[in-house]
Amino acid sequence: MSTVFGVPTQALFGQLLIGLINGSFYAMLSLGLSVIFGLLNIINFAHGAQYMMGAFAAYFLLQWSGLGYWWALLVAPIVVGLFGIVLERTMLKRLYHLDHLYGLLLTFGFALVIQGMFRHQFGSSGLPYAIPAELAGGQNLGFMFLPNYRAWVIVASLGFCLGTWYVIERTKLGSYLRAATENPALVQAFGVNVPRMVTLTYGFGVALAGVAGVLAAPIYQVNPLMGADLLIVVFAVVVIGGMGSIMGSIVTGFALGVVEGLTKFFYPEASNTVIFVIMAVVLLVRPTGLFGREK
Amino acid sequence: MATAQEIATATVLETPAASAGHQIVAFAVMVLLLVLAPFLVYPLFLMKALCFGLFACAFGLLIGYVGLLSFGHAVFLGSAGYISAHAAKVWGWPPELAILAGTAVAGALGVVIGALAIRSKGIYFANITLAFAQMVYFFCLQAPFTHGEDGIQAVPRGTFLGVFDLRHTLTMYFVVLAIFLAGFLVIYRVIHSPFGQVLKAIRENEPRAISLGYAAERYKLLAFVLSGTLAGLAGGTKAIVFQLASLTDVHWTMSGEVVLMTLLGGLGTVFGPVVGAFIMITLEHYLAQLGAWVTIVQGLIFVVCVLTFRRGVVGELAQLIGKPL
Numbered sequence: 001m002s003t004v005f006g007v008p009t010q011a012l013f014g015q016l017l018i019g020l021i022n023g024s025f026y027a028m029l030s031l032g033l034s035v036i037f038g039l040l041n042i043i044n045f046a047h048g049a050q051y052m053m054g055a056f057a058a059y060f061l062l063q064w065s066g067l068g069y070w071w072a073l074l075v076a077p078i079v080v081g082l083f084g085i086v087l088e089r090t091m092l093k094r095l096y097h098l099d100h101l102y103g104l105l106l107t108f109g110f111a112l113v114i115q116g117m118f119r120h121q122f123g124s125s126g127l128p129y130a131i132p133a134e135l136a137g138g139q140n141l142g143f144m145f146l147p148n149y150r151a152w153v154i155v156a157s158l159g160f161c162l163g164t165w166y167v168i169e170r171t172k173l174g175s176y177l178r179a180a181t182e183n184p185a186l187v188q189a190f191g192v193n194v195p196r197m198v199t200l201t202y203g204f205g206v207a208l209a210g211v212a213g214v215l216a217a218p219i220y221q222v223n224p225l226m227g228a229d230l231l232i233v234v235f236a237v238v239v240i241g242g243m244g245s246i247m248g249s250i251v252t253g254f255a256l257g258v259v260e261g262l263t264k265f266f267y268p269e270a271s272n273t274v275i276f277v278i279m280a281v282v283l284l285v286r287p288t289g290l291f292g293r294e295k
Numbered sequence: 296m297a298t299a300q301e302i303a304t305a306t307v308l309e310t311p312a313a314s315a316g317h318q319i320v321a322f323a324v325m326v327l328l329l330v331l332a333p334f335l336v337y338p339l340f341l342m343k344a345l346c347f348g349l350f351a352c353a354f355g356l357l358i359g360y361v362g363l364l365s366f367g368h369a370v371f372l373g374s375a376g377y378i379s380a381h382a383a384k385v386w387g388w389p390p391e392l393a394i395l396a397g398t399a400v401a402g403a404l405g406v407v408i409g410a411l412a413i414r415s416k417g418i419y420f421a422n423i424t425l426a427f428a429q430m431v432y433f434f435c436l437q438a439p440f441t442h443g444e445d446g447i448q449a450v451p452r453g454t455f456l457g458v459f460d461l462r463h464t465l466t467m468y469f470v471v472l473a474i475f476l477a478g479f480l481v482i483y484r485v486i487h488s489p490f491g492q493v494l495k496a497i498r499e500n501e502p503r504a505i506s507l508g509y510a511a512e513r514y515k516l517l518a519f520v521l522s523g524t525l526a527g528l529a530g531g532t533k534a535i536v537f538q539l540a541s542l543t544d545v546h547w548t549m550s551g552e553v554v555l556m557t558l559l560g561g562l563g564t565v566f567g568p569v570v571g572a573f574i575m576i577t578l579e580h581y582l583a584q585l586g587a588w589v590t591i592v593q594g595l596i597f598v599v600c601v602l603t604f605r606r607g608v609v610g611e612l613a614q615l616i617g618k619p620l
Contacts, residue, residue: 043418091602100418101364102601105558108551109597116590232547236426243419269437276430280411283423287414 013144015265016258021150021219023257024157025212029234030241030249031161032208035168038181038244039201042092042103047234048227049114050206053080054213055222056118059129069132069218077210084206088199111228118224126221153215160211161250168246177201181244236279242292252290317618321566322483329472338468339536344576345475346533351556351568353525356482358554359563360491361518362498366421366550367428368526370408373545374431375401375527380447380540381440390453390461394474394531401527402520404431409519413512425547432545446541450534467536474532478525483565485521494518555593558600561607566620570609 029047036044044050057079058072067075087110095102131149138147168174180187180194188194213227220226241252256275264271282290332341354368379397382388388396412423435441442448452461461467485491496504497511505511534540543549552575560571575593582589600607606614613620 037418041418043422091598094602098605101421102605104364104418104421105554105597106601108554109594109601112551112590112594112597114594116587116594120587120591232425232429235422236429239419239422239426243422272433272437273430276426276433279423279426280430283411283415 010144012265015261017144017146017150017261018264019258019261020154020254021257022260023254024154025216025230025253026234026237026257027161027250027253028157028208028212028215029230030237030253031164031246032205032212033234033238034241034244034246034249035164035208036202036205037238038246039177039198040092040096040103041100042107043100043235044202044205045104045108045231046087046111046114047107047206047209048229048231049111050080050084050209050227051213051216051230052118052224052227053083053114054210055129055217055226056213056224057210058214058217059127059222062129069214072214072217073211076214077207080210080213081203081207085199085203087206088202092202093195093199111231115224115228122224124223124225126223126226129217129222131218149218153219156215157212160208161253164208165246165250233275236275238289240275240279240282240289242289245289245291245293248289248291317616318483318565318620321620325566325569326476329475333465333468338464340576340580342468342471342536343533344573345471346529346536347553347556347576348569348572349475349478349532350526350529351553351560351572352479352482353522353529354553355557355560355562355564355568356485356525357518357522358557359567360486360498361494361515363515363519364417364421364554365412365424365519365522366554367408367424367426367547368523368553369545369547369549370404370428370431371401371523371526372530372533372549372553373435373540373542374404375530376534376540376544377435377441377447379531380450380534380538383453383535384447384450385440388453389457390455390535393453394528394535397531397534398524398527401530402524405520405523405527406516409516409523413516413519425550428545428547428550432542432547435542435545441540441542444542446539447534448539450538450540452535452538461535471532471536474528478528479569482525485518486565490514490517552593555597555600557607559596559607561610561613561620562605564607564609564613564620567607567609571607574608 029051033044033047036042036047054076057076058069061067061072061075062069091106092103095106135149135152138145139151140146168177176187176192177197180192180197184194209227216226237252237256238249240256241248256278259278260271260274263274270277286292329341329345350368350372353371354365357363357365357368375397377397378400379393382396383390383393408424408427412420412427415423436443440447452467454460455466455470459466459470461470493504493509493514496507497509497514501511530544533544556571556575557568558571559574560569561567578592579589582592604611609620
């Protein structure tokens with residue numbers, strides 16, 4: 001067995017893979033938060049709960065209607081996204097004229113309600129969700145064993161992230177969105193329906209959380225609290241990347257997942273805190289985050 | 296800078312002179328109720344409510360009068376609790392020194408976190424304090440002296456100032472009441488001091504305050520440290536009362552709870568956080584057997600408060616009588 005710095009490479013690559021997997025979820029969730037924050041100026045505290053809803057939607061689809069993983073990947077985000085749209089239309093909308101902090105508090109309240117209801121119904125232990133048959137098994141790469149499903153998660157997450165980046169930064173629709181981020185009143189004056197755009201953007205950000213939830217279901221168990229603590233880490237990721245920056249959240253998401261994985265390998269005691277330490281350092285040097293701009 | 300204005304509109308405009316009279320009456324009523332209460336209600340429950348009341352007041356100073364939403368205030372409550380419990384149990388310190396040690400550590404943490412976070416505003420500030428709080432949480436989870444999931448148990452209450460034996464519940468209660476009232480009066484004094492007026496000026500219009508020559512960041516930092524220190528006082532006291540310091544008090548859900556207490560009681564009111572804390576602790580007491588329902592009800596109260604009841608209980612009351620409370 002080969003070694004690096006006197007440690008087996010197999011374990012190192014194992015941790016790197018876990019880091020990349022975690023990074024995939026950090027990237028997708030912080031991307032959704034960034035998209036929402038960019039246009040609505042709201043920190044969506046319900047993001048973790050919506051991620052959990054995505055996983056549960058996949059579980060329900062399988063249990064109740066026999067629809068498997070691939071259908072879940074399509075249907076669950078739509079369901080969760082629609083839920084987000086209803087939330088935005090009926091409640092968040094009323095808070096736009098107020099301080100943005102109220103938006104944070106409202107979504108926080110929602111996260112508590114949703115997580116509480118799921119916990120009441122399903123307890124705190126996880127429900128299993130099987131890896132789809134097409135992606136079972138794995139590849140022996142010589143230096144490590146790569147389960148197919150994990151490879152798929154990384155590829156899919158990259159795909160969703162880059163797709164979102166492309167739509168926002170390179171298409172006409174995205175240019176409307178960016179314009180509305182800068183100056184909604186002016187964009188509205190040009191005849192663009194900004195309120196509808198805001199609703200759809202929120203729905204889209206929430207749907208991204210739903211996708212992440214479906215991707216996560218076979219890896220972590222489907223658990224009412226699966227999003228709660230993850231969300232706090234994702235907040236730190238968003239602060240490091242710079243709030244509202246699309247590419248920033250993708251790059252920092254993956255990078256911090258890898259850094260966390262490496263820390264778990266070289267200095268396990270610090271693996272939980274390393275992201276927060278990085279955040280403190282980044283804030284000292286660049287208060288707006290690595291990719292953020294003064295707003 | 297919507298932050299400041301929106302919170303301000305939720306409060307009643309106040310002038311120092313007009314506010315004094317009936318606030319003294321309200322204060323006297325509060326003291327009277329709290330002195331009589333232990334003879335009517337379970338004292339341990341009251342002590343819990345008082346500790347959280349002080350915690351919420353400390354937090355309310357920051358959001359109500361500086362316009363800063365800290366989403367990591369559990370850090371101060373929890374870490375002070377650990378230090379006080381450790382000092383009382385392992386080092387055998389008397390309770391007053393143990394509580395002071397916890398308070399001092401909370402203040403020191405306030406300096407560090409505040410210095411890093413104070414440059415950011417609004418949502419950024421909330422996010423950053425939350426992340427720091429989580430960092431401290433993981434530290435407490437792993438540090439050997441906190442005993443991880445078990446927490447520090449069976450902390451001796453000891454003898455307060457060498458005179459009052461705290462093993463008697465009523466003695467303990469009146470010591471806690473004294474600490475609470477001292478903290479409350481400090482906050483009241485701060486709010487109505489020239490320093491407090493500058494804080495309100497910064498809340499209303501920070502660039503203007505700066506242009507008038509006030510070093511806004513230093514004022515905000517001082518307010519943050521003060522708020523953290525008093526939250527630490529609450530945490531240290533709580534650890535001695537319940538003879539326990541645990542992870543619950545450092546977890547971010549506790550930070551959410553204190554936001555809820557203050558919001559429910561009324562942002563930018565002096566008495567609001569105390570009322571909010573009493574309501575929440577009562578609710579939790581009765582809902583405790585129902586498990587996850589506590590979270591659901593808390594969440595619903597959040598939603599209702601934010602959507603329709605932004606002034607909070609005391610804020611509505613103040614609006615009713617047309618005077619600040």
